Amino acid sequence: MLMQSEPNSFLIDVSKLLDLGIPEACVAGIETSLELLRNHARILDAYVLQVEIEAVNDGEQT
C-alpha cells in the first residue's frame, strides 16, 4: 500500500503508478475502481463519526 499525502481528500496522483513502471494503458481504467473505494471510505467515515458523536453525547448525559 502506498502512503498518500492527502488521506482525507483521497485525491490520487496516478503518476505514482507510472513511476512504478505500470504501463499507462493499464492505469487508464482505474478511476471507476477508485471511485468505488472512495464511496466505501466515505460510508465508513460517516459511520465512525456517528458512533463517536453518540459516544460523546452519552458521556455528557451520564
Place this chain on the structure above:
Amino acid sequence: MPLGADASAIVIAEKVRCGATSAQLIVENVLADIQLRNASFNCFTRVLAETARKAAQVIDQKVMEGVDPGPLAGVPFGAKDLFDIAGIPTTAGAKMRLNAPAAKSDAEVVARLKRAGAILIGTLNMDEFAYGFATVNAHFGPTRNPHDPSRLAGGSSGGSAAAVAAGLVPIALGSDTNGSIRVPASLCGIWGIRPADNVIPMSGVFPFAEILDTVGPFARSLAELVLVYDLLSDSKRSSSDLQPRVARLDGWFERNADPEALQAVNAVMKHLGSYAVAKMPEAEAARSASHLMTAAQGGAFHLESLRHQAIDYDPAVRDRLLAGTMLPAGNYLKAIAFRKYYRDKIRELFKRFDILIAPSTPAVAPRIDQATMIVDGKPVPARANLGLYTQPLSVAGIPIVSAPFNRPGRLPFGLQFATWPGREGMLFQLLSQLESDGFLGAHAPTLCSSS
C-alpha cells in the same frame, strides 16, 4: 445405471468401502461425464485423469487387502484453482501463472481429503485471483450456471459450485473472503460453508486478502457438507440439546432483496415459531470495511507483480488491484479498527441469539450477458455487488452456512445461517431439521427457462 458423481459422497464411500463398486469404476464414470458435459458449464480448468486413476487403484487395493480406505473412499472431488496440488502450478485463475513453478505439496485441505480416501479429479474455474462474485474469467471464460447456462454461477468459487450442482463431482473445495463460497452456493442451489476464522487450515492456499480469507466445502446435501467439514476442521464441534434462539437480520439484509428471498426467510422463521428480529446497524459500514481491507491487502500483495506484468492481468481485476495499491493507509487502518469494534458488537448480538438468518444473495443469478443488478435503484455490476449480504458477515469471522431454499424447478437462491464460533453443532442440527421439514434442499438442475 452406473454409479457416478451425481450420487452422494456418502453412498459412493459406502459402496466402495464394502466392495459393492470400485473406485476405479467411479473415476472412469466421472471422467467420461466431465468429457461429455463440462463444456456446457466450463467448471474444470484442468482434469487430472491419470493421477485420479492411480489414486483409485490405491483405494481399491486397500479394500481388497482389508485396509480401511477412509471415510471418503473413492469419492471424487474438485478443488478451486487456488489450492496447491503437488506437481502442477497453482494458477489462482490467472493465465500468467500457467507456467508458475509447480507446487511441491498439496494444500493441507486437499491432503486431508485425500487421506480420507477422496480422489482429486481436477481444478475448478474462478474469478482471477478470487477478485469477483461472478466467475467471469477473461482468460478461462465464464462458468455457466447449471440451472440456466445463460446465467452466472456466482463467484469467485463458481467452478466449484457449478461442478457440484451439475453433478460432475459430489463435493468440491472453495474459498470465501467476502462471500466466494456463499454467493455461488446460493446461485447454484447447493450447500456451502464459510467456517469461523482459524478453524480450517489455510496452508497451501493462494492468498487474496489474508485478514478475511477462509476455505470450505460445497455439497448437495447437509449430511455431505457436515461430513467433509468435520474432516477439514481443526476443532471438534459439540452437539447441543438446547433449542436455538433464532432471529432474522433486518435493515441492510432486507434492503434491495427480491420479495421472494424475503418470503423465504419469513417462511423459515414462521416454521421455527420465531418472530425475533436482530438489528445489525453496522452492516453497511462492515461491508465498506471489507471492501477497503480487501482492496488494500490484495493491492499490496500484487503490487510487485503488477509492476512487471500488469498487462497480463484480467483488466477488471487489474483495475481493482491497482486502485487498492493507491488506498491511503489511514483508510485501511480505520477499516481494521472498525473490524475490532464490529466484532465486539456481534459478540453482544450472539449473547441474545444463537442463529441469525438472512438471504445469501439479493435474488437469483443474473444473466451473463446483462451482469448487472439493481442496488438502491441503480444498476451496478454484479461482479462487485453480489456479495451485498455476505460481506458484512465475513468481517465478523463467524461460521456461516449458505443453504439452498427448497424451490424445485425454479432458479435457486440460498439463505445464510450464521452462528457464533463453537455453536456449529447447534447450527447443523437446526439445518437438518429444516432440510427434513422440506424448507431447505438442493435439486438437480432442470434447465430453468432464462426468460
